[in-house]
Amino acid sequence: MSEPATIPDPPGTTPPQRYTASLATDLERHWRERWESDGTFRVPNPGDPDFDASRPKYYCMDMFPYPSGAGLHVGHPIGYIGSDIISRFYRMKGYNVLHPMGWDAFGLPAEQYAITTGIHPADTTRAAIKTYRQQLDAIGFSFDWSREIATIDPDYYRWTQWIWLQAWNAWFDHEQGHARPVDELISELKAGKRDVEGRPWKDLDTSEQQAYIDDQRLAYLSEQVVNWCPRLGTALANEEVIDGRSERGGHPVIRKPLRQWMFRITAYADRLLTDLDTVDWPESTRTMQAEWIGRSEGADIEFACDLQNTIRVFTTRPDTIFGVTFMVLAPEHPLVKSILADPPTGMDVAPLARYVAEASGRADVERMADQQEKTGVSLGISAINPATGETIPVWVADYVLMGYGHGAIMAVPGHDERDAAFAKRYELKIRPVVKSTSLDDDTDCFTGDGIAMNSSGSTLSIDGQVSAEACNSVIDWIEQQGLGERRVRYRLRDWLFSRQRYWGEPFPIVHDAEGRTWPISDDHLPVTLPPLEDFAPVESEDPQPLLAKATDWLHTTAGEAGVDPSLLPPDTPVTRESNTMPGWAGSCWYHLRYCSPNCSDRFVDAEAERYWLHDGVDLYIGGAEHAVLHLLYARFWHKMLYDLGYVSAPEPFKKLFHQGLLTSWAYQRSDGSLVPVDEVEEQSSDRFIEIATGDSVKRIIAKMSKSLRNVINPDEVIETWGADTLRLYEMYMGPLEASKPWNPRDIVGVFRFLQRLWRLVVDEQTGELQLAEQPDETIERALHRTVRRVETDIERIAFNTAIASLIEFTNEATSSGRLTADQVERLVRIMAPLAPYIAEELWHRLGHQSSVALANWPDVDESMLVDTTLELPVQIKGKVRSKITVAADADEATIQEMALADARIVELIQDTPIRKVIVVPGRIVNIIT
């Protein structure tokens, strides 16, 4: 990497006790070891001997890292520094602070690495964790490492599996709006309080009963069209597919029917949406989740068609029913399948078969590329528009998706652009039925709300009604006719939860020869990952999970696997589930495990959970890229556990904060391609040369990445400047939430500040403290103001301005002389959350034995914050012309009098008549002439 702009402290020439990088490094190592051996940051749980129940709690949590082989770069810890400042601050404010850290250690990268190197993912992951831990420790975080967790520890994933089993053992009672144990459903069915689609429970045979129950579970097996990524050799959740490509790696994704484990997250759509109003989250993230859940109101409508069938559709615009001139089914629609299997006499199904086959094999990227091009084939049957009585054709087209609604639509080419494009291409009838109320809307396809027209010819007439009213009329009519009903639908789909990969949690379930599933009993958890040496994906037309390679492990008996003998005789041959859970599983509940990481008889100790999480995590800091992935999944798990009585709050994360991205310089050739940083020479501040070619390149700002070689390692920064400087610089760059560029030139600014602070207190020659006997009045007031500013800035997560206040105070104190011991103590304490090492060192030099991290935050004397007089600007017609000094409590009349008497104002106004004087006490005077 490029050299720092200024090289601090050339050896041998500086005073022996100056705050230099080497002095910083020495004292940082010393305090790091001391904090560790003293257990300074260990926080007790309720019930522990040193627990203090009189203190309020503060749970401050980071999104834990995925430990990758590359190690940390300076962008990673930016959020951790923020959460550390907050944690240290609340600790000093007298809170019990839970500030834990752990490792999100299952996942694809380690496994991809294993495919090429043959090194077991466990080995690379353990090594990476060790590196990460060292790097994090150097920065001086106040994590309670006694609570460290890793999702790959069997003691951890045992409970991940256990929670999954709770979901498997639960169903969603839509009448009560929450999940309940499946046993309760079974007993209600047995007691005749419920039936199965009109049939009494006792009329079902055993396999029908089991199939019905399995279908009700929150974790269930389902054959459906999934996102299959051939390159990764696994199915992916919707949330993991971005623009038709895998979120990890950017590989194309196709649609493929597969039998997979699903989570019934859709049952929670409504609550996941409405509870967003109860959390203190960034607006943008709440919007993103709301849009992902995608609530829409409308109706289900049934259309009669040939073959004594009906086609059910969902529409948000029932008011346009008179404009329905054809229908369209998704290629995967069951009716399409049945027609292909048993075509009506005389129909040539070849074009249909061809179209369906083509559509099913296409990658989503291709489908998206030609979105404009609407293609389809006629299904060869017709339906009846119930409103007009008209016979309308039925088509098949891949712009209709099987995954939403019923996989079928009523097409309204007059008021829907997609239907319009399709109708034009295949010359289908278009009938407008909604008039725009605005005159300048003369599009031939009006999609907005308007006034209904052309609705004569049936028992229903809605002409003249505005859209909302017309919708209600149509829905009422449809319900009367028994053709359908009002419906709320969500865009959210059930969560595909199984992966065909190795490096994840195995499912605690087995399959018997009849295809039934049996859970592993709690005392046999965890189901540990079998050893494997070959990690290459199984190449097959019919995708196979990787664990199927572990044949000895795969085929076992019920007793061996740990199925309860009362369910299945121990010698029954069974096959283990060979899919694994996705990388998100472990992160869905780690906020719970931190409360009692060593609890061995429960996933979380109940009392600890009630204490730390009765109102959720107080502050959760992490990247915005998880807005609809981890953050949605974790909310879902938490709600599930809440319904089943295992946790005490409906939401896991009360306040959420996203740290911004750290960018760095990169270099670009004139053709737009990028040049690695180390292949560029800086000739002047605006001229950069690619060394190999001698061509001039442009400096741009880009995300830190290995390929650009513009990644900055925190270890190097700490070596050059010390960890306190790294912390301060990262926080001083700008607001924590903003994305901002790393500029090595700027680091020296905060380093100089620490040096000045040190020099203010310590004699650079002797190392003796230099203190004043008597406090200076002005400085004392400034200190009180600074304490207040720093505490309010830390509370509102504005560390950049907190540091600016500290710099300002230090400069002011330096130019006016010395501080008293008492003043230095207060200054050191308010520095402690931001620059903990230097604060700790000075605190001990002042004679303290215990850590400054455990000291109280200094009190502010409110009377020291108010000045007796203040200076007010006086404007004439909005331009500042003079300033007057008034008593702080002066009333409007007095201020006006003084302003008008001011010599400069008198001179400027002379005999100009004054029309008005605006006086805002404490702020401004504005004279209007």
Next chain:
RNA sequence: GGGCCCGUGGCGGAAUUGGCAGACGCGACGGACUUAAAAUCCGUUUUCCGAUAAGGAAGUGUGGGUUCGAGUCCCACCGGGCCCACCA
């Protein structure tokens, strides 16, 4: 295509509810110390007119508006970013 966010000196960025735009830091320039350099310290630093003064003018992407007063509120546009995207 839809939704959301952001545009402030050479650079990173300040500016509680509309009330002195540019805090603080970097860089730059000048000075002190030094044989010299580094480090450190002091001063200047939005632009323009003016003399390096006094004083004045312009100024927060562009153009309008509301207001005694707009970086902040409203409308339109330009530029950048993020999210969603055949969701019926």
